[in-house]
Amino acid sequence: MSIEPKKKKINLSVEIAGIQFQNPVLTASGTFGYGMEYTDFIDLNLLGGIVVKGLSIKPSHGNSPPRMVETASGMLNAIGLQNIGVEVFINEKLPLLKKFNANIIVNFFGDTQDEYVLAAERLNDITEIAALEMNISCPNVEKGGMTFGTEPKITEELVRKVRKVTSSPLIVKLSPNVTDIVVMAKAAVNGGADALSIINTLLGMAIDIKTRCPMLANVTGGLSGPAIKPVALRMVWQVAKAVDIPIIGIGGIMNAQDALEFIIAGATAVQVGTANFIDPSISVKIIEGIKNYCQKDKIGDIKDLIGTLRS
Amino acid sequence: MSIEPKKKKINLSVEIAGIQFQNPVLTASGTFGYGMEYTDFIDLNLLGGIVVKGLSIKPSHGNSPPRMVETASGMLNAIGLQNIGVEVFINEKLPLLKKFNANIIVNFFGDTQDEYVLAAERLNDITEIAALEMNISCPNVEKGGMTFGTEPKITEELVRKVRKVTSSPLIVKLSPNVTDIVVMAKAAVNGGADALSIINTLLGMAIDIKTRCPMLANVTGGLSGPAIKPVALRMVWQVAKAVDIPIIGIGGIMNAQDALEFIIAGATAVQVGTANFIDPSISVKIIEGIKNYCQKDKIGDIKDLIGTLRS
Amino acid sequence: MFVTIVENNEISAGYFRLAIHSPELAENTKPGQFIMMKVGDNYDPLLRRPMGIHKISNKDNNPCVELLYQVVGKGTSMMSKMKKGQQVDVLGPFGNGFAIPQNIKIAVFVAGGVGIAPLAMLAEKMVKDATDLKTYLFIGGKSKNDVLCLDDFEKLNTKICIATENGSLGNQGLVTNSVSKFIDQKANGQASFFACGPYQMLKAVSELTAKKNIPCQVSLDRRMACGFGACLGCVVKVTQGNHGSYKNVCTDGPVFDANEICW
């Protein structure tokens, strides 16, 4: 894109939980399908990583429609974690995905603690899978629907159980719907997390005043997109100050500037979510934009930018 | 606005904590100054109520600038509760405000529990003040900065202390930065709240990637505007199902449709905040819009719409 | 991809026809497919808008695709203000499109309001490709203002039956009343139905055709975040597969066999 004559080589690679990423831009779970949905639009080889749609040990149909609605600079979704299940993923999707340079990260969840453990066990020790990302923003069936990710004790216990059954790098993805994200982050660290993904969606709702019905069949859904960026950034910053493991920043990242804000706040890498729907090639543009920023600001290694907020 | 020949009279009045409001549209604290800032733009007599800028027993200078920044469909503010103090308000602002038909509601706060009590005592029993709104989203100096409104026990205790010293109707304004808004709402009810205002701002942050400094001198600030509406609406709906006292819905209300969503979700009234900055006459337009909706949907009394979500 | 607007005219109150110059789309689009259009440069509105392709045409020797849209909200209202010469960002074509049965003898189109949009392109192609095809159009709307594209079908010698809710054009009532009579009296196994319009209309047509085992394809409307199978936000419940199974309207549809849908 740039027409400058001599460009210094910039090192964009980062390390998270012992895995090398060629650059710090990943695609977020649930917004990138199983990867192959995007091959018409971008070269998956260019990505730092691909986090696939959240998988459970058994396939799941997900929620009744309507499942999504647009909001101001955001969207609500209540997909209900529809997925093909761990087994089908391994047999049908992974063989296609593994051909690319990008690290494959498998996002997974369960309705019960046992289901988390079963999924993690099945996904353990598959060389094509670079890391597991544990989604703890799921309704806890055993606890009447409160999510696993809002009670520090349960979070710690669950992470520990999963930690025991897998030798893969374990990333825990936190829910933002909590009073104190730092407490939750520390619980995940204590349970054995290697890295943290921050944040999942904020719980929201919309109503059709003509019919007086909720816009989502599920009534509430997860808010994502640029609307939530300020909240996500704040949480990444808070946690980065408090824990020693790497953080992957997520929430409303639409361009390189947004991604850089997260890195400056303390994220080692970022995930691009909702933006993929609007521009399916955005992740590659973000990598390019980060490179240009480093070039301009004379940053030879992206790692030198992480957590450099001046305040 | 409408050209229909015969309009049935629609009853827009609502009652909260024994106070009658001529309509359910109030202006939110901190976004409407002390009221007089808006007299060039609208007739204050038309409003249901005016909630003035949060007052403390002593005047406060507020935070260093920069104090605000725009975000996607929202804004962050870190005004730091700059205010003229209860005494000056009573002597200089209230005499001007009391001439209008709108109910005057005084929002107040403290850095310590004692300061809350002192402010409430001083504001007690002033006939021109229709109700007190207690802002519990303030840093709790005694507890190292965690806000009063994120710990249910402290909330209940604080509300109870304030309740004891005032016979004015007491509205408690909740912070959305909590895991479970229903728990906080119940704490306020147990403490003796007559009504609840839901929600205050979400905690957020923004960074200038050129300087690598936070956009706000205070680093973090409160997110308001349309971006937060889905979260606010969800919280109003959750609380409306769980408590028996009236709720005032707040968060990203920009037009009559937004206001109606809150009423359908269970709010008895609404407060308009950030929207006042963009269109200082918006509150009156919202009242008009609610009237038109009722006319069209043959709702003779706005009270018949409250909490009528079909799900 | 960025394409240039060649035309954007109001053809009936609240309905616009927008032509964009795009050899790629003109060449690759099948009837029933759609594009995703970004409206405005900012984050509000955030998502692209799905818009069916209405026609493929040539304007000043430029291969174009045309949209026919109704202004219903924020995005379509912004679309209506777009000007000739302006660039607009679209993705597509997406979706399966209609399946055109081999050796079809009778094609019946059922349109509600702006649902006529994809059917115009479908009818034109079917008539062009077939040798001996009889076509019928049942078209309905609130008032005559909502009944569009009659001239396109007249050109194809289609038999047209119009219904409006207020009776300002054609029969008064729902278009499905006319369809019902037609099916009872005339339709038989040789006919194939193609319907696009409001959900309730599609459901009614589906029931009417199902009773007589007449094949019927419906094009569904769903709110969409992506349009290409990544978000799973657009699903519809289908009869096929195990209980509670869903299909993507954007990639498995938007056109479905009517009896595939759990109405």
Added chain:
Amino acid sequence: MFVTIVENNEISAGYFRLAIHSPELAENTKPGQFIMMKVGDNYDPLLRRPMGIHKISNKDNNPCVELLYQVVGKGTSMMSKMKKGQQVDVLGPFGNGFAIPQNIKIAVFVAGGVGIAPLAMLAEKMVKDATDLKTYLFIGGKSKNDVLCLDDFEKLNTKICIATENGSLGNQGLVTNSVSKFIDQKANGQASFFACGPYQMLKAVSELTAKKNIPCQVSLDRRMACGFGACLGCVVKVTQGNHGSYKNVCTDGPVFDANEICW
């Protein structure tokens, strides 16, 4: 209030002059006041943009106010695409404006980049109203492209001193270097300074004038949510009052006595 755009032209790369038809604003605006402009119809961008009034003029016998703006971000970039004839929603005039001292003999204007905007209107009015006024303009920018409105000041017989950072016009360096020399050599108690531009420039001018006790008014830029005193988002720390006191830039300013500000 909705007003009509009469003109919106790029006068130098990245700088535009926008004229709006408005008898109310033309009649009631003092130099140094500003308006708040809504850009776009949606929630992104959400807030109005503050814009100083640059001139009052007549276009085709219509009383107009003119803005002079630089494209720096989302809102100003959208402004640059606004077309003649388009309606735009503005509030104002807001702010105090410059205080014009009685019997002033020497007026010195110091402008950085687009900071020239309000000074052009101020200078014109001062020259018109005064009988025997000498005027000086110190104007700076990154390059000659950023040095605007020279002709307006030439018309007023103003002595003009230009500085550009890259030396492409006038002296090379910061405009405050020239101001410093001028103050050392020529300025005395009869002069009054009026400055608008980047914060660092205003601070420097303020220090230079303070040393010689020369009155200096500065017009400040702050991010604003409302523009009319309701949000307290725009404050600046002032020396007056007790420790840590703030004033609103929108209502107490944007123009302040330089020594009132805690720089």
